[in-house]
Amino acid sequence: MSALEQVIGHTFRNPALLQLALTHGSVGYENQRPQADNQRLEFLGDAVLQLALSHLLYTQQEEADEGVLTKARAQLVSTKALARQARQMSLGAFLIMGRGEEANGGRDRDSALADALEAVAGAIYLDAGSEAALAFATHLFSTDLLALERGPLERNPKGDLQEQIQAVSPIPPQYLIISEEGPDHSKSFLSTVSWKGTLLGQGTGRSKKEAETRAAQAALDNPVLAEVLRTACERLSE
Incomplete structure (x- = not known):
């Protein structure tokens, strides 16, 4: 030692x-x-x-x-x-x-x-x-x-969200691109992120990755996430 x-x-x-x-x-x-x-x-x-x-x-x-x-x-x-x-x-x-x-x-x-x-x-x-x-x-x-x-440390909202969810369940969050608008050189994507049927957040971006990242950040800022994780944790301990 x-x-x-x-x-x-x-x-x-x-x-x-x-x-x-x-x-x-x-x-x-x-x-x-x-x-x-x-x-x-x-x-x-x-x-x-x-x-x-x-x-x-x-x-x-x-x-x-x-x-x-x-x-x-x-x-x-x-x-x-x-x-x-x-x-x-x-x-x-x-x-x-x-x-x-x-x-x-x-x-x-x-x-x-x-x-x-x-x-x-x-x-x-x-x-x-x-x-x-x-x-x-x-x-x-x-x-x-x-x-x-x-300057601020590099953020990884998708990784942070997955880490919090994996602490209570092996089921990962689900991302879905629900719309895309604009010409090919200037598209705008809208993504949602859900977990076990509960919508946690959504975000827009100029790429699918950016939209998913912003959706993950919205989920992390959403008070619903804490309640969903708390409920899942309680069920896990039963």
Whole structure:
């Protein structure tokens, strides 16, 4: 674990916290006996990173309004973004997981890597407090925060929408081009995006891709999405 501690820039007073942060839920499932895993630390670490990034963005982006800050934070702590950060520190190599999960590519799965990184943040907070957690977040997001000073990070609304939906269901969102107008050199397309029969958003663009991207962004901004996902999550837990 000392090699990982050097990478994350924190030496644990209680090394058991780091070991717990790296323990995937598949260990207990495979052994068919109670086994502490990183899910509770993941819950804590999510809040730790959200608060640390809120502080960093607030102090760095002095001219940004609430909406801009919220979108930047959401982008930085998305599953895909956190998984990328985890890969950069080779976190997957340190995960403790069941053999079946590992054989199925668990060490490089976005969700497992993002969850473990959040758990590490939670473990650092418990081990040394908020200042250590803030230092970890500052180190972790330094490159992305520097990029934000030069301009907004690249957005991927279609990817963000699919990621949110895949968290509760394997069924992907459905895009449909419902109209196109204008001459060939200056067409305008209208796209809708739906999920399981519920219309989430629509958008127009000069290409089908642009129209679908704008439809996805409209869906992300639509309060209906949160309600649909919440209902699906409740059904999943029943």
